[in-house]
Amino acid sequence: MIEVQDLHKSFKTKTGMVHAVQGVSFTAHDGEITGLLGPNGAGKTTTLRMLYTLMNPDKGNVKVDGFDSIKEAENVRRRLGVLPDARGVYKRLTARENIEYFGELHGMTPREIADRTHALSDALGMDDVLDRQSEGFSQGQRTKTAIARALIHDPKNVILDEPTNGLDVMTTRGLREFLKQLKAEGRCVIFSSHIMQEVAALCDRIVIISKGRVMAQGTADELREQFGEQNLEDAFVKAIGTEEGLHA
Amino acid sequence: MSALITVFKKELRDMFRDRRTVMISLVVGTLLGPVLMFGMIKLMANRVSTQMEKPLSLPVAGAENAPNLIAWLKGQNIIIKPAPKDIDAAIADQSEDVVMRISPEYGKQWRKSLPAEIELIHDSTRQDADIPVERVENLLENYSKTVGTLRLLARGVSPTAMQSLQIAHRDLATPQSRAGQVLSFLPYLLILTAFLGGAYLIIDVTAGERERQSLEPLLATPASRTAIMSGKILAACAFGMMSLIISLMAFKICFLFSTGLGVKVELLMSTILLLLIVLIPILLVGACLLTLIAASVKSVKEAQSYMSVLMMLPLLPTIILMVNPVKNQIWMFAVPFLSQNQMILKLVRGENISNMEWGVYLSAGLGLAAILWTIAARLYHREKLAISA
Numbered sequence: 001m002i003e004v005q006d007l008h009k010s011f012k013t014k015t016g017m018v019h020a021v022q023g024v025s026f027t028a029h030d031g032e033i034t035g036l037l038g039p040n041g042a043g044k045t046t047t048l049r050m051l052y053t054l055m056n057p058d059k060g061n062v063k064v065d066g067f068d069s070i071k072e073a074e075n076v077r078r079r080l081g082v083l084p085d086a087r088g089v090y091k092r093l094t095a096r097e098n099i100e101y102f103g104e105l106h107g108m109t110p111r112e113i114a115d116r117t118h119a120l121s122d123a124l125g126m127d128d129v130l131d132r133q134s135e136g137f138s139q140g141q142r143t144k145t146a147i148a149r150a151l152i153h154d155p156k157n158v159i160l161d162e163p164t165n166g167l168d169v170m171t172t173r174g175l176r177e178f179l180k181q182l183k184a185e186g187r188c189v190i191f192s193s194h195i196m197q198e199v200a201a202l203c204d205r206i207v208i209i210s211k212g213r214v215m216a217q218g219t220a221d222e223l224r225e226q227f228g229e230q231n232l233e234d235a236f237v238k239a240i241g242t243e244e245g246l247h248a
Numbered sequence: 249m250s251a252l253i254t255v256f257k258k259e260l261r262d263m264f265r266d267r268r269t270v271m272i273s274l275v276v277g278t279l280l281g282p283v284l285m286f287g288m289i290k291l292m293a294n295r296v297s298t299q300m301e302k303p304l305s306l307p308v309a310g311a312e313n314a315p316n317l318i319a320w321l322k323g324q325n326i327i328i329k330p331a332p333k334d335i336d337a338a339i340a341d342q343s344e345d346v347v348m349r350i351s352p353e354y355g356k357q358w359r360k361s362l363p364a365e366i367e368l369i370h371d372s373t374r375q376d377a378d379i380p381v382e383r384v385e386n387l388l389e390n391y392s393k394t395v396g397t398l399r400l401l402a403r404g405v406s407p408t409a410m411q412s413l414q415i416a417h418r419d420l421a422t423p424q425s426r427a428g429q430v431l432s433f434l435p436y437l438l439i440l441t442a443f444l445g446g447a448y449l450i451i452d453v454t455a456g457e458r459e460r461q462s463l464e465p466l467l468a469t470p471a472s473r474t475a476i477m478s479g480k481i482l483a484a485c486a487f488g489m490m491s492l493i494i495s496l497m498a499f500k501i502c503f504l505f506s507t508g509l510g511v512k513v514e515l516l517m518s519t520i521l522l523l524l525i526v527l528i529p530i531l532l533v534g535a536c537l538l539t540l541i542a543a544s545v546k547s548v549k550e551a552q553s554y555m556s557v558l559m560m561l562p563l564l565p566t567i568i569l570m571v572n573p574v575k576n577q578i579w580m581f582a583v584p585f586l587s588q589n590q591m592i593l594k595l596v597r598g599e600n601i602s603n604m605e606w607g608v609y610l611s612a613g614l615g616l617a618a619i620l621w622t623i624a625a626r627l628y629h630r631e632k633l634a635i636s637a
Contacts (some may be wrong), residue, residue, distance in 0.1 A: 014465060052468045052634075054464065054467060054631070054634055055631045056467060056631070074472070076469050076590075077468060077470040078467060078470045080468070081466065082468040083465075084382060084464045084465055085464070086461035086462070086463070086464040086465065086635075087465065088457075088460040088461030088462035089462065090258075090262055090462060091460075092262050092265035092266055093258075093261070093262060093265070097261075101254065101258050102465075104250075104254040105251055105254055105255075105469040105470070105471045106469060106470060107250060107470070109252075111470075133265075146465065149465070150468075151466065169357075174568075226563060
């Protein structure tokens with residue numbers, strides 16, 4: 001379970017302070033998929049970076065299974081599987097070696113790593129590329145490798161930043177099935193997307209973020225009800241107040 | 249600790265998969281110095297032996313004024329030939345190294361036992377002319393002395409009256425220290441290899457990894473940033489150590505081949521081992537400094553732009569000592585680059601290094617590395633580190 005309370009984060013830039021996240025709160029439960037939906041630049045990635053302790057919030061706090069993200073950062077990272085926005089793989093290593101590296105960093109034994117790699121490779125359908133050097137991998141193969149290494153330690157909580165970015169239709173479908181499987185295993189899954197249809201199809205709870213703020217949150221039905229719209233897309237437009245970022 | 253070893257092993261494996269880069273930096277880069285040095289020793293030896301032994305042809309103007317001197321010179325491996333018309337021009341366009349002119353007054357002065365005039369015309373800024381000029385000068389000096397002695401004897405004066413002093417040299421240079429002269433740029437080559445030998449790797453594993461977008465996932469693992477950074481630094485040090493060992497072995501082999509060339513240098517295995525110990529601090533200083541740079545800049549390109557400045561650093565003590573030679577003093581063993589320079593020269597010259605000098609040297613070198621490591625670790629904890637965009 002991941003609890004997020006009143007997160008704030010600003011950055012200094014050449015043109016002045018940018019208040020990227022201004023008070024984001026939500027809770028993601030185990031056995032559910034929580035979607036962060038918002039246009040590009042809404043603050044989704046920054047919010048997620050604070051969840052996986054890459055950044056410290058200026059204000060507010062994050063609790064992962066009860067552990068504080070600042071005071072117990074290492075414990076938090078142990079409980080998280082993270083697919084960040086940056087998902088570079090080591091080109092001169094094979095997919096398997098990439099995955100093993102992260103397993104070793106999590107302190108797993110070779111035996112555990114081999115078993116987990118096998119299971120993940122099955123679930124993600126990447127047996128054919130497992131022992132190839134990742135130089136020249138397609139976007140989909142790279143993403144699968146990155147997901148497998150993020151989940152090697154069998155984490156209870158999974159954070160994926162725009163996992164379907166740049167993937168073709170078939171790979172996206174496969175990935176959706178995989179996320180549903182994670183949910184069925186009782187994990188707490190958070191993923192961000194700017195694609196409404198995807199969020200609507202997958203998520204138990206939707207958190208709509210725009211301009212660094214949570215505009216609305218709840219199940220798809222609750223959102224439709226809240227904004228008095230039959231169509232989720234219309235509810236989304238009402239929520240963020242503009243039509244920007246709607247292109248799927 | 250286990251994260252450190254994991255990172256260390258992975259970086260080396262990753263590095264060695266890149267065969268071409270490894271070949272260039274490990275083999276070509278490290279062998280260039282020894283080969284260059286061997287070539288220089290050989291060229292120097294060739295030049296000296298040919299210029300010292302082969303008959304020297306000497307253009308002489310006014311040879312007819314001193315037939316005896318000319319005859320004597322001919323007996324001393326000198327070939328006399330007529331002087332060119334325009335002597336100055338011949339020297340300027342380097343068609344002649346040195347020209348001798350005998351004054352028309354020579355005979356008259358000679359008969360009166362006055363110093364007879366001889367002029368040597370040459371360009372002292374041309375190194376290549378040094379040896380011929382010196383040869384002619386020495387011969388004339390000899391001739392002058394011999395005749396002078398005969399004249400004194402003829403007047404019933406002992407030739408020793410001319411000598412108020414007798415100077416004898418006792419040269420305490422050991423064979424190793426003489427070789428040390430030839431080796432004056434060995435320290436620079438070794439220090440440079442130690443200091444920047446792993447530069448490509450160390451920039452690549454921090455700035456390069458960020459550019460390839462794999463640093464962010466790495467930092468999202470439970471491994472501490474300090475352990476990750478230290479693993480990377482150690483991998484670069486291991487790589488640098490390999491370059492040094494290859495380089496020293498190459499020097500050893502190249503010295504074996506150059507023994508016949510008048511330079512006797514030997515690199516014993518024990519010396520090599522001590523040299524490696526001496527170079528460890530600078531290896532660490534280099535790796536920590538480059539990590540610090542790579543963690544603070546925005547891109548690989550920016551990190552590489554520091555390289556040209558860093559390459560000059562090890563040259564500084566060599567230049568300063570060349571212009572202003574100073575005796576060994578204990579403070580020198582605490583100054584980076586200068587201390588390595590002194591230690592390496594002492595080792596190569598076969599001189600004793602006191603425990604005090606070792607102590608100062610190692611604590612200063614490792615202390616500096618520790619300071620740089622601490623700063624680099626701080627930079628590694630900045631939020632900005634992982635974010636490339």
